Amino acid sequence: MTTAAPEALSPEAVTIGVVSISDRASTGVYEDKGIPALQDWLGRALRNPITWVTRLIPDDQATISATLCELVDTAGCHLVLTTGGTGPALRDVTPEATLAVADKVMPGFGEQMRAISLNFVPTAILSRQVAVIRGQALIINLPGQPKSIAETLEGLPRATPPVPGIFAAVPYCIDLIGGPYLETHDEVCKAFRPKSAIRKGA
Numbered sequence: 082m083t084t085a086a087p088e089a090l091s092p093e094a095v096t097i098g099v100v101s102i103s104d105r106a107s108t109g110v111y112e113d114k115g116i117p118a119l120q121d122w123l124g125r126a127l128r129n130p131i132t133w134v135t136r137l138i139p140d141d142q143a144t145i146s147a148t149l150c151e152l153v154d155t156a157g158c159h160l161v162l163t164t165g166g167t168g169p170a171l172r173d174v175t176p177e178a179t180l181a182v183a184d185k186v187m188p189g190f191g192e193q194m195r196a197i198s199l200n201f202v203p204t205a206i207l208s209r210q211v212a213v214i215r216g217q218a219l220i221i222n223l224p225g226q227p228k229s230i231a232e233t234l235e236g237l238p239r240a241t242p243p244v245p246g247i248f249a250a251v252p253y254c255i256d257l258i259g260g261p262y263l264e265t266h267d268e269v270c271k272a273f274r275p276k277s278a279i280r281k282g283a
């Protein structure tokens with residue numbers, strides 16, 4: 082008698098917030114490319130079924146903070162990525178709005194994103210992007226240039242030496258705050274977890 086191999090468990094569902102913060106895209110001066118770029122990269126990187134919650138808003142600090150609270154506290158997002166408003170311009174207030182709703186600050190993400198981005202543009206140091214924990218959600222700021230989304234999330238894995246993107250650390254961070262077990266397509270981004278945290282059959 083043959084015994085069927087146990088079926089691999091299907092990846093858990095995850096709710097992800099994507100927030101594009103741009104005065105001009107939110108008023109129709111140009112087409113928003115932030116939300117599609119975030120959804121494209123995350124959709125290629127993750128094996129989990131994703132429920133999206135999307136918002137396109139202006140560079141207004143109170144609106145940004147309220148949107149982040151709504152996405153985490155009401156919509157139940159496990160992960161929220163923002164794009165735009167991280168620079169030094171007078172209207173750029175995304176980091177302040179994000180820090181204002183933080184339970185914990187995660188400085189490593191901002192440090193690593195600026196280091197990665199220096200491989201692409203010398204102006205990488207102008208981004209004040211931060212990452213924080215609110216409740217059981219991780220919120221990460223990305224710069225506004227749509228191309229910077231893949232650059233910072235993915236890094237340059239095939240360069241010599243390789244430059245790891247920040248997303249490799251996201252699944253384990255979500256584990257640690259009690260969220261769903263995120264599984265990645267390794268050709269886009271290989272998640273890193275300590276051996277003891279790797280789920281068998283995933």
Ligand SMILES: Nc1ncnc2c1ncn2[C@@H]1O[C@H](COP(=O)(O)OP(=O)(O)OP(=O)(O)O)[C@@H](O)[C@H]1O
Nearest residue numbers: 101102103104105106112113114115165166225226
């Ligand atoms: N949501 C977006 N969709 C498409 N392109 C964008 C978006 N956000 C930024 N960009 C592009 O990246 C550039 C730098 O982004 P940045 O966030 O500094 O914009 P900005 O000059 O503050 O203006 P705004 O907030 O009105 O987008 C922009 O000038 C624009 O070309």
Ligand SMILES: Nc1nc2c(c(=O)[nH]1)N[C@H]1C(S)=C(S)[C@@H](COP(=O)(O)O)O[C@H]1N2
Nearest residue numbers: 165166167168198204208224225226229232
């Ligand atoms: N990877 C990456 N990082 C980047 C950039 C980029 O094109 N790619 N643009 C830089 C520039 S020019 C600025 S002003 C800051 C802040 O951008 P933001 O205000 O659009 O968030 O992000 C920086 N970081």
